[in-house]
Amino acid sequence: MDSMGFYVKSRQKIVKKNRIELRNKASQIFDLPDSVFTQRFRLNKAAFKYVLRELKQKLPPIVRSSSVSAELKLAACLRFLANGGYQDGVGQDFNFGMAQSTISVVLSDVLAILEEQLCPKWITLAMTDEEKRDARVYFYRKCKIPGVIMCMDGIHIKIVKPNGESSHQFLNQKGFFSLNAIIICDHKQRIRYVDAKYPGSTQNAFVWSNSEAYLYFKELYENGDCCTRLLGYEGYPLSPWLITPFKDACAGTAESRFNESHSSALNVIKQTVGAWRNWCRCFLGTRQLHYSPKKAVQIINVAAALHNIRIHFKLHQDYDPDSLVEEEGPEDEVFNEEYQTEDPYFEEAIQLRNEFLSNF
Structure with a gap:
């Protein structure tokens, strides 16, 4: 011995x-x-x-x-x-x-x-007047919808089954454990907002309606800024500050042409997420984070800040944002539930979107 x-x-x-x-x-x-x-x-x-x-x-x-x-x-x-x-x-x-x-x-x-030091500096919804002007010009050329400065999407980021009695809440509709994360980007593919704290089973619209970003844009609108908005998919509730496409639009109609332009402009968020995953391979659809949900959220936040730092240091173009489309697979697509909150601005939002149809 x-x-x-x-x-x-x-x-x-x-x-x-x-x-x-x-x-x-x-x-x-x-x-x-x-x-x-x-x-x-x-x-x-x-x-x-x-x-x-x-x-x-x-x-x-x-x-x-x-x-x-x-x-x-x-x-x-x-x-x-x-x-x-x-x-x-x-x-x-x-x-x-x-x-x-x-x-x-x-x-x-x-x-x-890094979460404490980088995230507050590099992930922000606030824009300078010049940034807003540039974004509005970019998106208007893309979709003919005035006032758009950002786009929003949701992604499911795989995690291992969490411990505890609430683990079932992280099991999403596609049958794997995940976090349902909101991502908001601008026209330069910078991540302006990320919220990944909700379990995978949470409805997309609920995640949005209970986010700080929702309150941010709502407060802008209520304080008189009625010309600042973002684009989102139909799974999110329509509002004056979040423009979503028409449901079941007939081909050849103004609504259909609106949806096509809307989708074209939204492509920037798909490119942003693709580029993000391209360098940060923790988030590939074929892999999963082997950490607790709290730790996984921290990884997501830091990675978002580093994504923006890469853009600042002109590294973003080194990687093809479309190269991971097939590898990600359909399991990472957001689930577009039929959901509408009791929003007092809903009727106003419908009227506003109908007014945009004159451009189509």
Whole structure:
């Protein structure tokens, strides 16, 4: 027993030493060629350094030489998002030299800090006057509907079956466990809003009508801004600030032509989600997040902020937003339930949409 115990302890020391040596080598990530760096981490070096500065503001100082550096913590987190792989795979990837338990702690720490530091700065419904003008011009050319500045869609993001008695609430109509997330984007495919806290069985219209984005646009309207609106699919309730298509429009009618233009403009949200999933492969339809719903929401929020950072650093065009259409599959489509809230503005919204028909 003594000899066996000695062997085990010696082996553990060797493994620990090797991991430290690997981490020291991996800390030289900035020596990678630019193209390889971007391919591995989905950020270029300038974007990586920006996020790293934000991360370091909240990370506790390193007190031991064997501690994992901030650079490697961020690199491991980004590789996890980019690969969509499991934690033990990330720990071995690029010679990070981290055990699965270490990766788990690193991800928890980094995601919490990035959510706090990045999301408020990079995910916002507020737009400058210039941004609004540009968006209105873009969408009017697409759909001939005045005042549109954003588009909305919902996606189901797969997760493993949660623990607890409420797990059945996450089982959606297609038979897999998910979060029902609202995504709002602008004309430049920036994610302006994301809300992924609701279980997969939740109706799409309920998610929207109980979101902060709904209140934001409603308050704009009630405060006199009647010319700012967004587009959404027919599964959401029509309102003066959310324009949805006509149901069962007959071919060749003004309603049908309206729907065609409406659909054309909404394509920007499909492209946004496609581009997002293209670099952040955690959200591919063929995979699922192996985390609690709360942790999965955190991953989604951070990934949305990083998506916008990629656009800011001109990385967005590096990936084809249409390349994942077939891989995502129909199981990720939003379920368009027939649902209409008791909205006092509903009749007003019908009249407004009918007025838009004069353009068709």
